Amino acid sequence: MTAQILDSKQLAQQIRTELKQKIYDSQITPELAVIIVGNDPASEIYVRSKEKACQEVGIKVETYRLTQDISAEELKELIDLLNNDRNINGILVQLPLPKHINPQEILTRIKPEKDVDGFHPLNTGLIIQKQPAAFSPCTPKGILRLIHTVKQDLSGLNAVIIGRSQIVGLPVSHLLLNENCTVTIAHSKTKNLSEICKKADILIASVGKAEFITGEFIKPEAIVIDVGINRTSNGIKGDVKFAEAYEKAAYITPVPGGVGPMTIAMLLENTYEAFFKQNHS
Numbered sequence: 001m002t003a004q005i006l007d008s009k010q011l012a013q014q015i016r017t018e019l020k021q022k023i024y025d026s027q028i029t030p031e032l033a034v035i036i037v038g039n040d041p042a043s044e045i046y047v048r049s050k051e052k053a054c055q056e057v058g059i060k061v062e063t064y065r066l067t068q069d070i071s072a073e074e075l076k077e078l079i080d081l082l083n084n085d086r087n088i089n090g091i092l093v094q095l096p097l098p099k100h101i102n103p104q105e106i107l108t109r110i111k112p113e114k115d116v117d118g119f120h121p122l123n124t125g126l127i128i129q130k131q132p133a134a135f136s137p138c139t140p141k142g143i144l145r146l147i148h149t150v151k152q153d154l155s156g157l158n159a160v161i162i163g164r165s166q167i168v169g170l171p172v173s174h175l176l177l178n179e180n181c182t183v184t185i186a187h188s189k190t191k192n193l194s195e196i197c198k199k200a201d202i203l204i205a206s207v208g209k210a211e212f213i214t215g216e217f218i219k220p221e222a223i224v225i226d227v228g229i230n231r232t233s234n235g236i237k238g239d240v241k242f243a244e245a246y247e248k249a250a251y252i253t254p255v256p257g258g259v260g261p262m263t264i265a266m267l268l269e270n271t272y273e274a275f276f277k278q279n280h281s
């Protein structure tokens with residue numbers, strides 16, 4: 001038996017089409033401000049994809065392209081302006097930021113109700129408390145949505161997350177815990193990683209090491225979500241050795257095309273929700 005591919009492109013497109021209709025029907029124009037600092041080529045590509053997706057569904061997007069040498073103070077001043085601009089519903093600061101800027105300090109400056117990336121500590125806390133008002137970070141929210149297309153009830157499943165980043169690993173662990181999974185977070189200091197992974201009904205790889213997870217890590221019939229995007233001399237590779245995992249898993253995401261489209265779809269959804277949170281509460 002080989003795995004079924006989890007088609008994130010198709011699901012993301014469906015979500016975008018539905019959202020476009022909802023925005024059109026409600027005769028609103030949500031507005032997103034995107035801030036990108038420096039000229040990291042990967043960040044540029046992500047930001048352009050986000051801009052295009054916003055425009056397609058009827059979300060107005062304003063991008064602020066700032067030079068690498070901008071100070072944290074200047075960046076916070078721009079965030080304050082956007083926080084106080086009633087036309088702006090969502091603010092996204094593309095990561096990573098240059099080394100001289102502490103990302104937590106910047107992300108904490110964004111008003112929680114405009115934090116469509118879900119990185120503000122208040123939103124993190126609301127997720128931990130399982131409060132519906134929270135904005136969930138886009139990649140973790142997209143991963144859950146994707147898993148739910150093939151399995152509704154995750155209660156009691158063993159979920160293993162490899163990687164403890166603020167963007168993916170930690171928030172996805174909270175979302176899975178909220179679904180009553182038994183969650184293990186593995187990281188660079190974890191011992192016996194393959195033994196832990198072998199017990200995973202849901203395996204989420206977010207390590208940033210090309211093809212690090214081989215077939216022997218995979219429990220038969222597992223759901224395998226590969227968040228890795230690693231540029232190698234053989235092209236873009238995930239964290240999972242796809243050909244081997246494909247032979248054992250029940251469901252798997254490919255790379256490229258794995259979860260990226262869902263991240264963008266969830267950003268659009270969060271921005272749409274932000275509009276209503278700000279205008280109807």
Ligand code: GUN
Nearest residue numbers: 092093094095096117138
């Ligand atoms: N860099 C990598 N992923 C993300 C994301 O989801 N949001 C932002 N703002 N930056 C990122």
